[in-house]
Amino acid sequence: MELTLLGHSCVLVEAGGGRVLIDPGTFSSFEDVTELDAIFVTHQHADHLDPERLPALLKNNPGASLYADSDTADIVSREEIPVTRTEAGDHFRFADLTVTAAGSRHAVITEYVPGISNVGLYLTAAGEPSFFHPGDALDAEVPGDVDLLGVPVNAPWCAVKETVEFVRRIGPSAVLPIHDALLTDAGRQIYLRHIGGFGRDGGIPVRDLHAHGTLSV
Template sequence: MRVTHLGHSCLLVEASGVRVLVDPGAFSHGFEELTDLDAVLVTHQHVDHLDVERLPQLLEANDGARVVVEPETAAELTRAGIEAAPLHPGETLALAGLTVTAVGGEHALIHADVPRIGNTGFVLAEEAGPHLFHPGDAIDTVPEGVDVLALPLAAPWSALKETVDFLRAVAPRSWFPIHEALLSDVGRGVFVRVGGSLAPEGAQRLELDGATEV
């Protein structure tokens, strides 16, 4: 499985001959230039995970790519004239030799005065390869058998102590930071260093530099 981090929460996952893009949001760059995609997955409707302005350009260059998203997001895209299929927690999507399983269901709490929306995490699994977990904006669901974790590093809804507890609960063999656009380079370094020092024993931190085998 090869993973390319395109900024913030956007990942290109290539496995078993399939190319899948996850969370093409407004804080990410370069995804609109991709071709030969089989599917686009979206965890939730927030603009940093879904750029509705650039999505049509992406789909025009990837005729036939399936758009599979969190259910509330599917309704929003339909209203915007973009065809999308919902994937509910517990459901799976088969893409040749890659299986996508939806988990979770609710966005993390930002504040009691901010209504919560849907959020669907995705576990992308090769039949004889690693299981990659992209949780979107929630860290309250811990799927079993995760080999590689895309770990949200900083957000208005999170604190480092919760991030570390989530990393320990998932206990992957390796992890890499995502959702870090709100941090300066200095801040990112602090979060990565402290988080890494508190990671479960044996969990290797990856720094994705271009397409990286995970």
């Protein structure tokens, strides 16, 4: 499995002969991405889906289908863009890569912000590691063991104590920091020390791509 971080929460996953892009948002650089089988969106917030750049992404990837949580699918459909709704338990297959949806709701930001849907994504291929991208939620029940966990580092909806407990609950072999565009470099390192140091007894490996980069697992 090869994962390329394209900024913030946007991850390109290549495994089992499939090529999938997750969360092409405003803080991410995905203009040159082509030959996709699918584009997945965990939820509607602009840092996970840039509606202005979505048409160009789809045009550059004519063989790719768009998949999104129910609230996002409603929004996209109004623009007459074909989209498949994702719900927890759904399975989608691209060559030998399987994407399984997990979770249903975005984490609470404050009681004054209306709630929206959020569907995390569990990616597996026979003989290759597994990867889970939670979107903006820490409570999904993942339908299998997780080798590499995408971990939101910073957001208005979470505290580092919740992030650490999320990592400990899922129990991955290693973590991939995502969702960090609001941080300075110095502040980011503080978060990573907490996540890496306390995400498992004795610490857990942090595969840090720092905004952009590719990781083979």
